Amino acid sequence: MRLKDKVAIVTGGAMGIGKGIVTVFAREGAKVVIADVNTEAGQATERELRDHGFEVFFIRCDVSNEEDVKAMIQKTIERYGALHILVNNAGIGVYKSITEATREEFERCLAVNLIGPFLCSKYAIPHIKASGGGSIINIASVHAVQNVGGTAPYAASKGGLAALTRAAAIDVARDNIRVNAICPGWIDTPLVRGIFASSPDPEGMRRQVERRQLLGRLGTPEDVGYAALFLASDESSYITGSLLFVDAGMTAQLETW
Numbered sequence: 154m155r156l157k158d159k160v161a162i163v164t165g166g167a168m169g170i171g172k173g174i175v176t177v178f179a180r181e182g183a184k185v186v187i188a189d190v191n192t193e194a195g196q197a198t199e200r201e202l203r204d205h206g207f208e209v210f211f212i213r214c215d216v217s218n219e220e221d222v223k224a225m226i227q228k229t230i231e232r233y234g235a236l237h238i239l240v241n242n243a244g245i246g247v248y249k250s251i252t253e254a255t256r257e258e259f260e261r262c263l264a265v266n267l268i269g270p271f272l273c274s275k276y277a278i279p280h281i282k283a284s285g286g287g288s289i290i291n292i293a294s295v296h297a298v299q300n301v302g303g304t305a306p307y308a309a310s311k312g313g314l315a316a317l318t319r320a321a322a323i324d325v326a327r328d329n330i331r332v333n334a335i336c337p338g339w340i341d342t343p344l345v346r347g348i349f350a351s352s353p354d355p356e357g358m359r360r361q362v363e364r365r366q367l368l369g370r371l372g373t374p375e376d377v378g379y380a381a382l383f384l385a386s387d388e389s390s391y392i393t394g395s396l397l398f399v400d401a402g403m404t405a406q407l408e409t410w
């Protein structure tokens with residue numbers, strides 16, 4: 154029970170990595186708000202975890218909408234009376250080259266993946282401070298530090314999120330709030346299954362990606378959940394402003410060697 158009596162918000166918690174984080178946090182005794190734009194999936198995840206006896210609560214929220222974010226934080230405080238942990242996980246993949254991407258696509262990607270974490274952090278921080286301090290965890294990506302072609306909007310959003318992590322860590326350190334980011338590699342989620350599905354041979358692409366991983370498999374949402382648990386708990390009390398790679402060594406390799 155490493156998060157006993159802690160209150161956490163996980164954006165994009167209805168499915169994929171977010172659901173993995175919600176599950177790990179709830180098992181460790183946290184009260185967890187699932188803040189997601191997908192009501193059907195959010196309610197299903199809420200039901201599933203409540204059936205296991207966990208304290209979770211779904212609130213519909215589009216993280217790119219300032220009014221939604223304010224209302225979601227307010228409802229969290231009304232329900233649980235405190236806030237200690239924010240996980241900025243909600244994100245979308247916009248995989249287009251710099252010449253293919255339209256301005257609208259680029260802006261939408263930044264709105265969800267970068268402005269969303271900004272808004273959620275901005276409105277959560279006063280409550281985390283009032284609750285005695287806590288931890289903000291941004292789910293960035295390996296794309297924050299290394300890139301491939303055809304991903305300009307996504308790469309820019311995740312690079313920006315890594316920089317926002319450092320800047321925010323400096324701003325709130327004296328409020329006893331730590332801010333870190335996790336950079337996942339290939340994690341088996343609906344988003345990644347969508348990437349496989351868009352290739353002419355989805356199963357072949359999955360096997361090829363698996364073979365290329367140093368550890369021989371894709372990551373699971375709970376692999377990221379346990380990294381988030383470490384950053385959320387007091388076990389990481391001397392860590393702030395850092396990036397934690399959950400990527401099976403992907404960024405450790407010189408691919409073109």
Ligand SMILES: NC(=O)c1ccc[n+]([C@@H]2O[C@H](COP(=O)([O-])OP(=O)(O)OC[C@H]3O[C@@H](n4cnc5c(N)ncnc54)[C@H](O)[C@@H]3O)[C@@H](O)[C@H]2O)c1
Pocket residue numbers: 164165166167168169170171188189190191194214215216217242243244245246265292293294295336337338339340341342343344345
């Ligand atoms: N899966 C991977 O391999 C991988 C790798 C690196 C980083 N990431 C990052 O991890 C995060 C989660 O990815 P995933 O693979 O679980 O994605 P996913 O698409 O499987 O799930 C994303 C969740 O976020 C929600 N969401 C989307 N837009 C939202 C919005 N505007 N407001 C609130 N909720 C919204 C969706 O409804 C969904 O529940 C993303 O930030 C993604 O960029 C994923």
